[in-house]
Amino acid sequence: MNIADKLIQNTIKTKNPSVIGLDPDIGKIPACYKMNVQSKNPLEAVADVIYAFNRDIIDTIADLVPAVKPQMAFYEKYGSHGVAAFEKTVAYAKAKGLVVIEDAKRNDIGNTAQAYADGHLGVVELLDGTWSPSIDADFLTVTPFLGTESLYPFVNVCINHNKGVFVLVKTSNTSSGEIQDVVASDGMTISQSIAKYVSEQADVCAGKHGYSSIGAVVGATYPEEAVSLRKIMPKSYFLVPGYGAQGGGAKDILPCFNPDGLGAIVNSSRGILYTHMSSEERARCSRQEYLLSVQAAAKQMQEDIYAVLKNKYRQMIY
Amino acid sequence: MNIADKLIQNTIKTKNPSVIGLDPDIGKIPACYKMNVQSKNPLEAVADVIYAFNRDIIDTIADLVPAVKPQMAFYEKYGSHGVAAFEKTVAYAKAKGLVVIEDAKRNDIGNTAQAYADGHLGVVELLDGTWSPSIDADFLTVTPFLGTESLYPFVNVCINHNKGVFVLVKTSNTSSGEIQDVVASDGMTISQSIAKYVSEQADVCAGKHGYSSIGAVVGATYPEEAVSLRKIMPKSYFLVPGYGAQGGGAKDILPCFNPDGLGAIVNSSRGILYTHMSSEERARCSRQEYLLSVQAAAKQMQEDIYAVLKNKYRQMIY
Numbered sequence: 231m232n233i234a235d236k237l238i239q240n241t242i243k244t245k246n247p248s249v250i251g252l253d254p255d256i257g258k259i260p261a262c263y264k265m266n267v268q269s270k271n272p273l274e275a276v277a278d279v280i281y282a283f284n285r286d287i288i289d290t291i292a293d294l295v296p297a298v299k300p301q302m303a304f305y306e307k308y309g310s311h312g313v314a315a316f317e318k319t320v321a322y323a324k325a326k327g328l329v330v331i332e333d334a335k336r337n338d339i340g341n342t343a344q345a346y347a348d349g350h351l352g353v354v355e356l357l358d359g360t361w362s363p364s365i366d367a368d369f370l371t372v373t374p375f376l377g378t379e380s381l382y383p384f385v386n387v388c389i390n391h392n393k394g395v396f397v398l399v400k401t402s403n404t405s406s407g408e409i410q411d412v413v414a415s416d417g418m419t420i421s422q423s424i425a426k427y428v429s430e431q432a433d434v435c436a437g438k439h440g441y442s443s444i445g446a447v448v449g450a451t452y453p454e455e456a457v458s459l460r461k462i463m464p465k466s467y468f469l470v471p472g473y474g475a476q477g478g479g480a481k482d483i484l485p486c487f488n489p490d491g492l493g494a495i496v497n498s499s500r501g502i503l504y505t506h507m508s509s510e511e512r513a514r515c516s517r518q519e520y521l522l523s524v525q526a527a528a529k530q531m532q533e534d535i536y537a538v539l540k541n542k543y544r545q546m547i548y
Numbered sequence: 549m550n551i552a553d554k555l556i557q558n559t560i561k562t563k564n565p566s567v568i569g570l571d572p573d574i575g576k577i578p579a580c581y582k583m584n585v586q587s588k589n590p591l592e593a594v595a596d597v598i599y600a601f602n603r604d605i606i607d608t609i610a611d612l613v614p615a616v617k618p619q620m621a622f623y624e625k626y627g628s629h630g631v632a633a634f635e636k637t638v639a640y641a642k643a644k645g646l647v648v649i650e651d652a653k654r655n656d657i658g659n660t661a662q663a664y665a666d667g668h669l670g671v672v673e674l675l676d677g678t679w680s681p682s683i684d685a686d687f688l689t690v691t692p693f694l695g696t697e698s699l700y701p702f703v704n705v706c707i708n709h710n711k712g713v714f715v716l717v718k719t720s721n722t723s724s725g726e727i728q729d730v731v732a733s734d735g736m737t738i739s740q741s742i743a744k745y746v747s748e749q750a751d752v753c754a755g756k757h758g759y760s761s762i763g764a765v766v767g768a769t770y771p772e773e774a775v776s777l778r779k780i781m782p783k784s785y786f787l788v789p790g791y792g793a794q795g796g797g798a799k800d801i802l803p804c805f806n807p808d809g810l811g812a813i814v815n816s817s818r819g820i821l822y823t824h825m826s827s828e829e830r831a832r833c834s835r836q837e838y839l840l841s842v843q844a845a846a847k848q849m850q851e852d853i854y855a856v857l858k859n860k861y862r863q864m865i866y
Contacts, residue, residue: 253660256673264675272674273682279675303660306624307667309635309682314628337691338653339721342571342621349625355574356590357582357597364591364627373655375693375716377723398693403657405695409738414730420738423726 232437233368233394234445234467237329238492240296242548246532247491247539249331249469250291251499252300252319254280258504260512260520277311280304284319287503290521292326294528297368299469299497302334320367331469331495332367335398343380346370347387351395369394371447371469374424375409385431385444394435394443394467399424399459402449402472421455425462432466441493442466448486450478450496456485460493468494474501474531480538491539491546502527550755551686551712552763552785555647556810558614560866564850565809565857567649567787568609569817570618570637572598576822578830578838595629598622602637605821608839610644612846615686617787617815620652638685649787649813650685653716661698664688665705669713687712689765689787692742693727703749703762712753712761712785717742717777720767720790739773743780750784759811760784766804768796768814774803778811786812792819792849798856809857809864820845 231239241247256264256276263283269275288298300323305316323330336346348354350370353361372384372395384395400410400421410421418426425446432442445467448456452472460468468486472478473496486494506527507515515523539546549557559565574582574594581601587593606616618641623634641648654664666672668688671679690702690713702713718728718739728739736744743764750760763785766774778786786804790796791814804812824845825833833841857864 255659256675267675272676272680273672275675276672301656301660301663303654303656303663303667306631307663307672307682309667310628310632312667312682313624313631317627333656335654335656335691336621338619338621338651339719341573342619345619345621345625349621349627349630354591354594354625357574357585357593358590362590364625373653373691373693375691375727376719376721377726377728379721379723401657401694403694403697405697408695408741409693409727410695412730412732412738420727420730 232435232443233329233392234435234441234443235437235439237296237467237495238439238441240329241492241495244294244296245536245548246295247494248295248496248498248531248535249297249299250295250502250528251497252284252287252298253304253499253503254283255304255504258512259283260515262515262517262520273308274311276308277315280312281315281318285322286517286521287524288323288326288328290525291528292328294525294532297329297331297495298323299331299333301499302332317365320365329368331369331396332365333371335371335373337373337376337380339376339380344383347383351393352387352391369396369443371396371398373398378427381427385434388435388443394445396445396447396469397424397428399428399446400448400452400455402451402476402478406449422458422462425459428466429463432463436465439492440465445469447471450482451476453482453485460485464488470494470496474498475505480534483535484538484542487539487543489543489545491543491548496535498531502531550753550761551647551710552753552759552761553755553757555614555785555813556757556759558647559810559813562612562614563854563866564613565812566613566814566816566849566853567615567617568613568820568846569815570602570605570616571622571817571821572601573622573822576830577601578833580833580835580838591626592629594626595633598630599633599636603640604835604839605842606641606644606646608843609846610646612843612850615647615649615813616641617649617651619817620650635683638683647686649687649714650683651689653689653691655691655694655698657694657698662701665701669711670705670709687714687761689714689716691716696745699745703752706753706761712763714763714765714787715742715746717746717764718766718770718773720769720794720796724767740776740780743777746784747781750781754783757810758783763787765789768800769794771800771803778803788812788814792816793823798852801853802856802860805857805861807861807863809861809866814853816849820849
């Protein structure tokens with residue numbers, strides 16, 4: 231199945247166009263996860279806690295959301311042990327039927343971009359000359375700063391291995407405009423130019439719902455820009471950060487969607503994992519208490535987004 | 549010692565402002581490294597070959613060059629096993645007195661950028677609340693697409709842990725201009741604006757030679773742009789890719805240097821590791837034959853660059 235179709239199928243099933251970010255922060259993970267850890271070295275011990283924590287989160291939200299978005303920075307900061315926890319998290323989430331969006335904002339040029347594409351989404355060459363999947367995420371976020379030539383290896387791997395990318399087009403942070411809003415001589419902003427490229431590539435990975443797995447990151451914090459970007463990229467899926475902790479509200483995400491209620495998936499990380507309990511509560515709670523609060527936060531986000539969407543797009547298909 | 553000073557000290561000692569890129573490509577590593585490998589799984593087997601290969605390369609060139617630049621993409625493509633080989637390579641090269649420039653082109657926003665900075669250059673929090681170095685490279689390449697706010701955590705970690713960054717300013721590839729050459733309303737290109745920011749940060753990490761470890765990537769393939777960027781960033785170190793296999797010649801790198809012969813370090817990866825032997829030769833050679841040819845290629849690069857620099861900058865300090 232086309233991976234955009236799988237994302238859509240999961241979205242319709244859960245009536246939820248949202249994704250939960252798996253951003254493990256050892257300072258914020260409840261204390262009950264950090265007791266009695268038996269590991270060879272201290273970095274491995276952290277990685278073991280992260281994986282146990284993720285597994286519980288995934289079990290809790292697997293029927294509520296279509297996808298998870300592990301942020302690689304929070305794993306690779308613990309080196310190879312952290313990356314091992316990342317790999318196990320990807321495999322566990324996929325086994326539970328979730329689509330896995332790897333947020334790693336990778337890119338480089340030529341054969342180096344190819345190496346990133348092969349390792350994160352495609353297959354890598356082994357000693358005997360055969361090829362094997364490696365990290366094997368479903369989607370990967372990629373950075374366009376090096377130009378369209380650097381994006382091509384990723385598009386190509388998406389075609390050959392039925393994967394997807396979200397190209398950074400307009401990010402949610404306050405300084406995103408310094409480069410992304412600059413207007414070129416053709417009258418388009420940098421964001422709009424990248425959007426045009428993404429849209430041109432979209433057809434090659436379009437699924438039966440008409441949406442492409444060659445997608446874009448468009449922040450919830452810039453709803454006006456989202457209107458113009460949706461027009462330029464009518465058939466690309468949007469990954470929408472900035473909801474919740476970063477200040478974007480449910481109404482701000484509306485321009486990222488099409489009237490069918492599809493075309494975007496809204497991320498929340500801290501708002502689901504950490505902000506619903508105080509640090510004092512996280513120091514004392516049981517796993518069950520913590521996970522019930524995660525479940526409640528995920529359900530609340532689904533209800534908020536679904537209500538706003540349904541109110542505006544009465545013809546949406548779920 | 550300020551890490552820019554260490555780089556300069558190594559450069560003066562070797563009379564060599566170049567860096568060898570450790571870009572392991574299993575399809576090109578000589579066959580003699582791929583025999584009799586005993587590993588638990590096929591990705592680990594590749595990682596073991598990569599580390600054995602790197603160790604030999606490092607032993608061969610440690611007295612000839614000031615630094616090595618392992619490209620993370622070629623390691624993390626093999627997941628956690630590849631990252632383990634990367635970590636061992638960093639430690640081995642540092643133990644041999646080499647400066648290690650990690651080429652990973654990382655970045656993100658807010659606490660995610662902080663996680664990258666902590667993991668690659670700084671220290672990470674452990675379960676008991678203490679902090680430990682993780683990957684612990686000397687320098688890291690970072691991408692500025694998300695704006696100056698995303699660069700601040702890296703600058704801060706450089707200050708606190710005596711490390712360095714090379715911010716992508718003008719990359720060596722053919723499509724680099726699509727974003728980097730766009731002229732903003734203030735009349736500056738995107739590259740020049742980033743250069744201005746880098747230069748403003750440079751003072752905080754300046755060493756006794758007057759150079760800063762808050763540096764820039766400036767491709768050898770755009771010597772005209774390098775002239776203007778050198779003027780904007782007089783005291784920042786430049787990491788210069790594009791020499792050799794990508795088409796930049798020894799004369800093209802001149803604008804990246806100051807008249808003291810310092811201020812830049814020129815990278816070659818494929819030109820040292822692979823292109824001096826045919827694939828037939830790499831299939832049959834012994835380790836010793838291969839390493840002698842690597843040594844010869846590294847010496848040739850030193851001679852070429854040194855001759856061109858000395859011819860232009862007669863007052864250079866080494």
